[in-house]
Amino acid sequence: MQCDVCKQNKATVFLTQIEKGKMQKVNLCEACAHAKGVADPKGFALVEMLHGFGHGEKVATQPQERTCPNCGMTQTTFRKTGRLGCGACYQTFGEGMDQLLKAMHKGVRHTGRVPGWAKVVGRDNDRVEDLRVRLEEAVAAERYEEAGRLRDEIRQLTPPETAV
Amino acid sequence: MMKFATLLRKPPEWMLLDGPHRDIVITSRVRLARNLDGPAFPGFAKKEDRTTVMQELQPVVEGLPEMKDGFSEDLGALDAIRKQVLVEKHLISREQAAKSGGSAAVINRDQSLSIMINEEDHLRMQSIRSGLDLRVAYAALDRVDEELDGLVRFAFHPRFGYLTACPTNLGTGMRASAMLHLPGLVLSEQVNQVIAAVNKIGLAVRGLYGEGTEALANLFQISNQHTLGEREPEIIARLERVIEQIINHERNARRKLVEDQPHKVLDHVGRAYAALRYAHILESKEALTQLSMLRLGSDLGILPSDLGRTIDTLLVEIQPAHLQINSQRKLGPEERDVLRAETLRQRLAGVPEPRPESLQPPVDPEPPVI
Numbered sequence: 296m297q298c299d300v301c302k303q304n305k306a307t308v309f310l311t312q313i314e315k316g317k318m319q320k321v322n323l324c325e326a327c328a329h330a331k332g333v334a335d336p337k338g339f340a341l342v343e344m345l346h347g348f349g350h351g352e353k354v355a356t357q358p359q360e361r362t363c364p365n366c367g368m369t370q371t372t373f374r375k376t377g378r379l380g381c382g383a384c385y386q387t388f389g390e391g392m393d394q395l396l397k398a399m400h401k402g403v404r405h406t407g408r409v410p411g412w413a414k415v416v417g418r419d420n421d422r423v424e425d426l427r428v429r430l431e432e433a434v435a436a437e438r439y440e441e442a443g444r445l446r447d448e449i450r451q452l453t454p455p456e457t458a459v
Numbered sequence: 460m461m462k463f464a465t466l467l468r469k470p471p472e473w474m475l476l477d478g479p480h481r482d483i484v485i486t487s488r489v490r491l492a493r494n495l496d497g498p499a500f501p502g503f504a505k506k507e508d509r510t511t512v513m514q515e516l517q518p519v520v521e522g523l524p525e526m527k528d529g530f531s532e533d534l535g536a537l538d539a540i541r542k543q544v545l546v547e548k549h550l551i552s553r554e555q556a557a558k559s560g561g562s563a564a565v566i567n568r569d570q571s572l573s574i575m576i577n578e579e580d581h582l583r584m585q586s587i588r589s590g591l592d593l594r595v596a597y598a599a600l601d602r603v604d605e606e607l608d609g610l611v612r613f614a615f616h617p618r619f620g621y622l623t624a625c626p627t628n629l630g631t632g633m634r635a636s637a638m639l640h641l642p643g644l645v646l647s648e649q650v651n652q653v654i655a656a657v658n659k660i661g662l663a664v665r666g667l668y669g670e671g672t673e674a675l676a677n678l679f680q681i682s683n684q685h686t687l688g689e690r691e692p693e694i695i696a697r698l699e700r701v702i703e704q705i706i707n708h709e710r711n712a713r714r715k716l717v718e719d720q721p722h723k724v725l726d727h728v729g730r731a732y733a734a735l736r737y738a739h740i741l742e743s744k745e746a747l748t749q750l751s752m753l754r755l756g757s758d759l760g761i762l763p764s765d766l767g768r769t770i771d772t773l774l775v776e777i778q779p780a781h782l783q784i785n786s787q788r789k790l791g792p793e794e795r796d797v798l799r800a801e802t803l804r805q806r807l808a809g810v811p812e813p814r815p816e817s818l819q820p821p822v823d824p825e826p827p828v829i
Contacts, residue, residue, distance in 0.1 A: 301684075303663055326658070366499040378579075380503035382496060382614035382622040392619075392626070399627055401661065402688020405620025407631040408604070410613045 298324035300398075363387040423452050460521075461530040461568060463541060467784065471548065471570035471587070474771055478590020482758045482821070483706050485638040485678070485771060486587055488549070489596045489695075491604055492623045492632035493582040494614040500624035501562070501577040509561040509577055516576050519610050520565045525603055526574075529567040535560030540789070543780030549587065551575055572599065579624050580632075582607070591702060593635050593695050601691075620687060630687030635695050637702050638667075642677040642755045643712030644705075646727070653705060654679070661685055662701060667747075676747035676774060681705070714820040717759060725815050728756035732813050740793075741800040746777050753807075760819040766810060773806060 296306045304324030361370045364387070368380030373388055385392065396403045426449050433442040473486055494500060498512050513533075521531050534542060534555065542556040551564050555578040562577040575583040586600040607613075614622040620630035628634070644650040654664045663684045666674040681702060683694050716724050731752035734741070741749075750770050757766040775781060777799045783790050786798060 301658075303665075304658060365497075366503060368499075368503060376502075377626075378502055378624045379500065379622075379626070381499040382494060382616070385616055385619055385622055395626060396619075396629065396687060399685070400630065400687035401685040404618055405616075405630045405687055407620060407633075407690045408601075410608050410615050410621075412612055413615045413617065 296322050298322060298327050300324075300327040361387060423449055426452075461528055461566075463530070463532070463537075466530050466566065466570070467544060469570070470772060473571065473587055473589040474768065476589040478588055478592045480706055481590040482767070483640055483709050484591040484702065485640055486549075486589060487591055487593045487596045487635075487637045488585060488587045489593060489600050489633065489635045490583060490585040491600055492580040492621065492628045492634075493584070493604070493607070494580050494622055494624070496612045496614040498581070500580060502579060502624055506561060512581055513561055513563055513576050516581065516611070517563050517565070519607070520574050520576065520582075523603060523606055525572055525599075525606075526565055526567050529565060531565040532563060533560065534558050534562040534564065540780050540783050544784055547775055547778040547780055550585075552578060552583070554578060555583075572603065574603075580628070591637055591699070591706070593637065593699055594692075597633075597635065597691065597695055628686050631689075631691050631694065633686055633691055633694060634682055635698050636665075636680050636682035637698070639679050639681060639702070639705060639709070640677055640751065640754060641679055641705070641709050642751050643709045643716060645677045646716060646723070647712045649708070649712060650679075653708060657681060657701060657705070660701065662698065675744060676751040678751070678774075710821045713755075713759065717818060717820040721815075721818055724755070724759065725761065725813070725818065727752045728759075728761050728813050731756065732762070732810075735803045735807055736810070737804070738800045740796045741777075741803060742796050743777065743779070743799065746799055746803060747774065750774060750777075756813055758821065760817045761813045761815060762810065769806065773803065776806075777802060 298304045298306045299321050300323060304326060306322035307325050308323040308328040309320075362368065363380055363384045365383035366380035368384050368387070370388065373379060373384065379385060379388065393403050426445050430442055430445040430449065433439075433445060478484070478487070495512060495516075498504060498508055501509055501512070504512070517531065520526060521529070537545075539556075542551070545551040545564060545566075546553055546556045548570070550566055550570065550573045552575065555562060555564065555575050558577070562575070564573065564575055566573045571587055573585050573587075575585075584600055584603055586596040586603075588596040588599075616622055621632040623629050623632055641650055641653075644653055657664055661684050663682050665680040665682070667676060667678045667680070681698070683698050685694070689697075731749040734745070734749045735753060750773055753762065754767055754770045756762040757764060757770070776785075779790075779795055782795050782798050782802065785802075790798060
């Protein structure tokens with residue numbers, strides 16, 4: 296049987312968890328079990344782990360389900376299938392995405408090839424990096440007025456979900 | 460445009476060339492996942508939206524200079540056996556073969572480039588080369604990507620990179636892989652250690668036909684697991700370094716087998732020769748295992764050195780759909796086993812008997828290609 300997380304190694308750890316009367320099963324290889332902290336039952340929630348979301352977030356108690364305005368994909372379907380509906384879904388379900396990506400990839404920021412139309416945006420990103428460095432310097436030197444101005448400038452250039 | 464019959468008859472370019480480390484690395488492949496900015500991804504799109512995307516993309520892809528006189532077909536127009544033939548030739552994925560209308564495959568004339576429309580993403584583009592040649596495979600694909608970039612607007616996010624249906628492909632959308640023949644490591648029971656080590660450094664090991672398939676014929680596909688956070692050339696360079704190390708391990712394992720257990724090697728090759736030349740019923744798994752041993756025999760000097768290419772062709776030709784399409788009818792499993800044995804007897808009829816006295820350890824590897 297394959298590991299449900301990496302989909303590669305042989306599963307050797309088999310977990311069953313009952314939460315709010317619903318049974319969840321998951322099969323893991325040793326490496327993934329260790330990486331997900333399965334050894335520590337207190338810090339571990341099966342549902343959340345399956346979807347790679349933070350421990351703080353409650354899965355079942357969201358009153359209104361988040362839905363992508365572009366394609367109609369819902370949070371539940373995304374979590375069930377692990378597939379997004381369209382490009383805009385990355386914006387819609389952006390929250391928690393970093394943790395998901397951290398578990399899957401080498402980094403959480405794309406550094407590779409950029410399509411022609413996005414190269415303008417890319418220049419903005421370089422500018423943001425530059426501003427961030429200057430902001431840190433300003434804060435360190437207690438130049439708070441300048442720091443505030445730099446922060447506003449960064450906000451203007453950053454898409455909402457990436458703002459710090 | 461090229462007909463299906465031509466595609467079936469014509470051997471792919473990679474099979475006719477001898478790429479670097481061809482004795483161990485059969486092929487190098489790179490694939491890129493791309494989506495259009497706006498429309499829903501194929502798996503979630505409504506049928507009519509999928510059709511609209513296909514109608515937009517198919518002529519654009521067919522019009523690429525690389526695709527001149529190539530093959531282009533709606534999956535809905537191909538029967539199950541023809542689709543399976545494309546899978547066995549590694550030109551489309553098993554996932555795409557399961558689709559019918561609203562999905563298309565465009566393949567260039569020498570079968571080194573194949574572009575799937577509406578697989579899991581709007582575009583899945585693949586480049587395939589002989590031997591360990593990932594950089595050249597990527598360069599060919601990068602050109603196609605660049606051309607398409609001028610014609611359509613790809614879904615892209617400054618931080619997440621190219622947006623894909625599955626977050627595991629996000630960023631570069633690139634999966635680079637090499638198909639390695641590792642009989643030395645399998646016979647010396649070291650292959651599991653190597654797989655574990657490769658997994659540990661963020662690379663994936665798969666069987667002959669991708670995810671979830673068995674490592675038949677001692678063939679292993681090694682690919683990058685991560686697509687986000689590293690630049691394309693970095694991913695390729697890292698993968699290449701690891702593969703070069705595995706090649707060295709395999710050569711050392713073969714050398715040790717020849718030195719310490721020559722009779723074991725000769726026995727495996729001799730039995731493979733006998734089975735493939737004289738058997739009348741051969742199941743797929745056995746045939747693949749024996750072809751692997753025959754290839755090893757050819758690499759180690761016991762059998763003619765040019766046999767490798769015939770074997771690589773046969774690995775594809777003895778697959779179920781190829782057998783059925785060549786006999787022009789649907790065959791049950793038993794009939795296939797008979798036909799498989801017949802095909803192998805015919806194709807290997809002229810191969811001289813193994814020459815145990817010519818057994819020699821693998822020659823020292825060529826200097827690494829930098």
